[in-house]
Amino acid sequence: MKIDVEYHELITNKDIDRRFPAAVAATAEGRGLYQCVACGKCSAGCPISDALEVLPHQIIRKAILGLKTQVLSCPTIWVCATCFRCNDRCPEQVNPASIMFVLKNMATDEGIVPEGIQTLVRSLYANGWASTIINYEREELNLPEVPEANDTIRTILDRAGLKKKSLLEEDKG
Amino acid sequence: MGLEFSDSLLDKWSCCGTTFMKDTDFHPWLALSAYNLALSEGEGRDIITLCNGCFNSLKEGNHILQTNPELLERANASISPLKYHGGVRVEHAMSVLYKEIGLPRLKLYIKKPRPLKVAVHYGCHFLRPAKIMQTDNPDDPTTLEELAGVTGATSVRWKTQQDCCGAPVLATNEDLAIHMISKKLVDIMDNTDAQCVLTSCPFCQIQFELHQTRIGKMLNRKIEIPVLFQTQLLGLAMDLEMEELGFDFNLTPVDSILEHFKE
Structure with missing residues (x-):
């Protein structure tokens, strides 16, 4: 067999x-x-x-x-x-x-991060939010405008040691 | 209902960082949790979220900070001069309605009970990991069915109810994310007589609403079912002002449901 x-x-x-x-x-x-x-x-x-x-x-x-x-x-x-x-x-x-x-x-x-994830981290670092917040929609709902991004979030991420090379740089080579 | 809300922190809150931040960089993720929790603690308040993602992220972060002094110290170093001491509770709005307000009290507010058939979707992060989230039995939950029941609705049973909607996969594999939600939508449409889907997470809501047309084209059939946020149905049954319930923002046609509430 x-x-x-x-x-x-x-x-x-x-x-x-x-x-x-x-x-x-x-x-x-x-x-x-x-x-x-x-x-x-x-x-x-x-x-x-x-x-x-x-x-x-x-x-x-x-x-x-x-x-x-x-x-x-x-x-x-x-x-x-x-x-x-x-x-x-x-x-x-x-x-x-x-x-x-x-x-x-x-x-x-090791520098292996999907592009979609990088986009979210970049937005969080730059604006304080992962997604775009549309103020005119908030206005329709009588909600106050979302304030401009402040440096606090960036400072916290920096101090916590954000892996900028892997997460923020456009081209990792 | 005896709940008091504050908007004094609106200009300070940070994004919770949810899975994408925890995926890639644990310590910055935990620091963001510590920051939001410390802000609430400073105001002497607990946190209620309307989103499963924020709920899971903040509650897990809170659990780690409360049980691991080393990580708490490290996170606190990142957020100084703020400091978190571990004294905040994080709850989901649906859990607060169910456990703190309670169904009997909630019933007092219902002015328009309607016998709708609904398919409730919990969303994984409302229930799991169960040891940390502590909301309901993750394999046989009843919170959302009972909340819908207060409005007179009956919840249908469907096989794929406890499966993930696929939203967290959108950023890494869109095709797979759509495959995941299509299985659920087809299950609801083919195997139940539900008139709408009810969600309790904005990310699940997007996932249920956004791809219906695309999935219909993919499968060469009509995929169309209204998707409401759980609070929208409660609001309708409580006869709240239409403008307050945000139906302009639903991406699926909800007229068939609104019809039932026109006196």
């Missing part, structure tokens, strides 16, 4: 960054990482699992293995809708959605 075996890509030592999982687990939101037992409940309940090539539990597994480049360049982390269903259903308090936030933060450090 012939058995068909599907060979997955082999992971070699050079793919692995051993400091990576420890760095994820060291963050406030990522400390559940090592608790994953790969039960797959997060992926089973994920509202976009039908559209994902790499599922949430696979991301968590890859992160534990230290596959930094694969994880940080994976589109899954950015299309996570942050519905938090996985956080609520995880039997081991891994909090996969929270870990997605940590991974997106790390991808940002």
Whole structure:
């Protein structure tokens, strides 16, 4: 009898960054990482699992293995809708959605940020608001005008160490 | 109803930063939460939001600041001379109506009860993560159904009710975001006799309203259902002034619903 075996890509030592999982687990939101037992409940309940090539539990597994480049360049982390269903259903308090936030933060450090997200951060930094506020609509509702952007928000973002290079610069090369 | 609002902070508030800021840069996101919370604390007030995104962002930020002294200190360093001490409560307006005002008291204000059939959409961030949001059972919530019930409406059951509307995905993958909302709209139209959708989050509201024509073209069929904000239906049933209810801003035709409230 012939058995068909599907060979997955082999992971070699050079793919692995051993400091990576420890760095994820060291963050406030990522400390559940090592608790994953790969039960797959997060992926089973994920509202976009039908559209994902790499599922949430696979991301968590890859992160534990230290596959930094694969994880940080994976589109899954950015299309996570942050519905938090996985956080609520995880039997081991891994909090996969929270870990997605940590991974997106790390991808940002590497200069990987979707344009749509950059646009929002840029607007927040420049105007104090993520979206454009239309004053004539407010006038119709007898609401006072939204005041001009002040420096306070910019100062707070600066002091908190906003990653300007990744988030504000038009062309990251 | 015994609630007192202040607009004294209107010129100071910052955008909560919601998921896009937390996605990319945790500490500036937390600092924005700390800033808004410190402003409220300075006025001795709690925060009520009408938006699930702000609700989740501020309540999660608040939870982190209240339980992690190190992060609180770091955030406070960014917002000085303001300082947050952890003394503000963050609630969603719908939760306040349901839990604090209560249905019996709310009923006293209803002048035009109407037996409409509605499909209520909670929006993920109203319910989850449940341990932090503490509003309702995230797998079987009843808050919005019961609030709609006060106006005489019956809520239909629909399979995709608890699925995400896709709004947070708009910035990173528009096609996927539209795929997500199309599944919900089709479910409501094909499997229920709902006369309208009720939302309690402006971002979900946009997602439900904005793409109807586009999805109709995509699927080669008519996709059209009125989408109201939960407060708009409450306002209609309370017989508030039409101009105050902002129907000019709905992107879907709502006349079929307004019809029921013309005496």
